[in-house]
Amino acid sequence: MATMNDVRWLDESQQRVWRAYVVMQGRLNARLGQQLQNDSELSLSDFGVLVQLTDSPDARVRVLELARSLQWEKSRLSHHLGRMQKRGLVRREECPSDARGAFVAITDEGRRAIEQAAPQHVETVRRLFFADLTDAEVATLGAAFTKILARLDPADPPPTP
Amino acid sequence: MATMNDVRWLDESQQRVWRAYVVMQGRLNARLGQQLQNDSELSLSDFGVLVQLTDSPDARVRVLELARSLQWEKSRLSHHLGRMQKRGLVRREECPSDARGAFVAITDEGRRAIEQAAPQHVETVRRLFFADLTDAEVATLGAAFTKILARLDPADPPPTP
DNA sequence: CAAGATTGAACCATCAATCTTT
DNA sequence: AAAGATTGATGGTTCAATCTTG
DSSP, rough: OOOOOOOOOOHHHHHHHHHHHHHHHHHHHHHHHHHHHHHHHHOHHHHHHHHHHHHTSSSEHHHHHHHHHHHHHHHHHHHHHHHHHHTTEEEEEEEEEEETOOEEEEEEEHHHHHHHHHHHHHHHHIIIITTTTOHHHHHHHHHHHHHHHHHHSSOOSSOOO | OOOSSSSSOHHHHHHHHHHHHHHHHHHHHHHHHHHHHHHHOHHHHHHHHHHHHHHTTTEEEHHHHHHHHHOOHHHHHHHHHHHHHHSSSEEEEOOOOOTEEEEEEEEEHHHHHHHHHHHHHHHHIIIIIIOOHHHHHHHHHHHHHHHHHHHHTTTTOOSOO
């Protein structure tokens, strides 16, 4: 087990980058959430769900698949869908092939909501995130995020790969 | 007001980078939170509060200043401090110079908690975030995050600067 | 009245337990 | 028993209202 004395701390530049990341990520999330909520009465979570449904060919998806692609717990998704259904944004449908399963479908109202919200959201992303970055920086961010995602995927946290 | 037709969407590489960022950030937060909670019974929020208190010369900070540096709402901080106080991690102290104000101080137990948690947390950050990045990539991330933070700071979202 | 901070209600997320179908 | 999904309880977050002191 690691103690205070045998730990390799982050070096100075890593420290700076990590702090910047933590703060940036927190503020950016807050801003994006506020903008969506103020302009469209949607939370970032609502938006994520609606994007997945819109991307889907039939405008409907199995609940478990939705949970996988959002990386949410089943329980969280179930509660969230309940609230979105109560607001008329989505609808639950039965699954013919497997009676245990269920579909979620986007409603007309849900479609109107995301179509109204998306342009302003994209503008905000562009203005807050991409505005001052060069093409080379964007490319490097992409490469870095992809590597980090690969580290994150394995699904088991404890063992050092 | 923007409509679906006059919006500039993100180009393909921006799309990829943005999706990667959103997913990466969500999973990384989840992992870091789970690791802290499992190994040290602290949430990321608890950790953030304790870091600020530890960084402070007197191990105590005015509540409002803490709210500023964490970028939290007063209300959220107040509720959170209440719970942390109940767990013995922090203590509230009166402010002599301004009787409206209050100090928060870290307790011995709080100090033990963060000293126990920090090494494993840092190891996790190193393993999940920095492990596969080159020095050049880290430098570019730092530059990019700093620019984005500058965009985020101005405090007023609506007007296009 | 404004500033510093706390409180209560409503909403969201997480965990364990549950229910139904395979 | 395991898979797909929902539910209830508990703790976390936000918003508006409140309280006290400057």
